[in-house]
Amino acid sequence: MIETDIIIIGAGPTGLFAVFEAGLLKLKCHIIDGLPQPGGQLTELYPKKPIFDIPGYPTVGAAELIDNLMEQIKQFQPGFTLNEVAESIEKQEDGTFIVTTNKGTKHHGKAVAIAGGLGSFEPRKPELENLAYYEDKGVEYFVKKPEMFAGKHIVIAGGGDSALDWSIYLADVAEKVYLVHRRNEFRGALDSVEKVQALKDQGKIHLITPAEIVELKGTTRLDAVVVECDGERHDVPCDYFIPLFGLTPKLGPIADWGLEIEKNAIKVNNALDYQTNIPGIYAIGDINTYPGKLKLILCGFHEATLMCQSVYNMLNPGKKYVLKYTTVSGINGFDGTRKEAEKAVVKSIE
Numbered sequence: 604m605i606e607t608d609i610i611i612i613g614a615g616p617t618g619l620f621a622v623f624e625a626g627l628l629k630l631k632c633h634i635i636d637g638l639p640q641p642g643g644q645l646t647e648l649y650p651k652k653p654i655f656d657i658p659g660y661p662t663v664g665a666a667e668l669i670d671n672l673m674e675q676i677k678q679f680q681p682g683f684t685l686n687e688v689a690e691s692i693e694k695q696e697d698g699t700f701i702v703t704t705n706k707g708t709k710h711h712g713k714a715v716a717i718a719g720g721l722g723s724f725e726p727r728k729p730e731l732e733n734l735a736y737y738e739d740k741g742v743e744y745f746v747k748k749p750e751m752f753a754g755k756h757i758v759i760a761g762g763g764d765s766a767l768d769w770s771i772y773l774a775d776v777a778e779k780v781y782l783v784h785r786r787n788e789f790r791g792a793l794d795s796v797e798k799v800q801a802l803k804d805q806g807k808i809h810l811i812t813p814a815e816i817v818e819l820k821g822t823t824r825l826d827a828v829v830v831e832c833d834g835e836r837h838d839v840p841c842d843y844f845i846p847l848f849g850l851t852p853k854l855g856p857i858a859d860w861g862l863e864i865e866k867n868a869i870k871v872n873n874a875l876d877y878q879t880n881i882p883g884i885y886a887i888g889d890i891n892t893y894p895g896k897l898k899l900i901l902c903g904f905h906e907a908t909l910m911c912q913s914v915y916n917m918l919n920p921g922k923k924y925v926l927k928y929t930t931v932s933g934i935n936g937f938d939g940t941r942k943e944a945e946k947a948v949v950k951s952i953e
């Protein structure tokens with residue numbers, strides 16, 4: 604049995620930052636994630652993309668932000684159970700919780716913070732015969748390592764931001780990029796549509812619209828897709844086919860834990876501390892919903908902070924918490940009283 608103060612389900616940016624805020628309050632955390640690496644959507648869906656709305660960073664790569672969060676929480680030595688999905692949660696008579704994964708690992712904690720984001724990642728798959736056979740043999744649903752497409756012929760399908768953005772990015776990496784969409788108009792950002800058009804004019808992206816992939820070909824692995832365009836079928840030789848039709852949000856096992864769910868998200872008390880209908884279980888980041896909810900990284904950071912304060916108050920009834928600025932108290936140092944803070948300031952001036 605793994606013992607901790609807060610069991611965090613989800614190692615996305617929200618879950619990782621919760622470790623830091625909990626550490627400031629001397630609360631230990633253990634994180635569970637179904638993926639083999641931390642980072643959530645940032646690592647899984649868009650590791651190479653720049654993010655522009657993290658305070659203090661004019662721009663930061665998604666993977667870089669996760670590396671920085673990992674560096675920031677290292678000092679608090681969180682535990683990790685990776686590659687295992689949290690499957691069940693049992694509240695004990697003393698108000699603590701046991702969370703068990705699909706591989707049977709048990710975690711015992713005083714509170715649970717669900718930071719499960721979109722839940723498990725389920726790509727929307729095209730209805731093509733033998734699709735499953737070609738998975739990992741040329742069919743990819745995510746671009747995790749762009750370098751694997753260097754010098755290759757790739758076919759991307761889709762009309763949203765992911766299809767456009769990856770076509771633009773991979774135009775500089777792959778030997779040939781085809782972008783296939785069933786309509787002439789794209790749903791993605793205007794700026795991206797214009798970039799794709801410009802790359803098409805330079806011969807770096809081959810646009811095929813309105814068209815659909817109707818068949819996959821290849822013996823031991825994919826070597827061509829069949830594209831139907833204007834009622835005619837053409838073979839397009841390729842090494843990779845990347846259908847980017849979005850993700851189906853799937854809460855997975857979380858849906859069966861007796862939590863109040865609304866539109867695939869967990870309802871929380873946002874006026875106070877992001878607690879769910881089960882006292883002691885919190886939901887933070889993309890996984891929760893409340894009036895005015897915004898699914899943004901910085902909102903997850905804020906929610907994680909208030910959740911930690913609430914857990915601290917729950918575990919220390921009657922103890923007055925004094926807000927500490929890290930600039931004053933440092934991270935591992937003082938008890939946050941004015942006297943201690945003043946001492947710290949004097950010391951830093953000395």
Ligand SMILES: Cc1cc2nc3c(=O)[nH]c(=O)nc-3n(C[C@H](O)[C@H](O)[C@H](O)COP(=O)(O)OP(=O)(O)OC[C@H]3O[C@@H](n4cnc5c(N)ncnc54)[C@H](O)[C@@H]3O)c2cc1C
Pocket residue numbers: 612613614615616617618635636637638642643644645648649653654655656687688689690718719720721722723724854855856857887888889890898899900901903
């Ligand atoms: C293409 C794209 C671009 C984006 N750009 C921006 C941007 O510029 N700025 C911005 O603020 N936001 C952006 N976002 C949104 C941002 O990525 C999310 O708001 C953020 O990832 C939410 O973080 P999270 O930690 O709450 O959840 P996630 O990042 O989704 O992480 C949740 C983790 O929980 C795990 N999990 C779920 N269920 C279980 C379970 N039962 N057991 C174990 N593990 C589980 C998942 O495997 C996942 O790793 C973008 C999103 C996308 C898709």
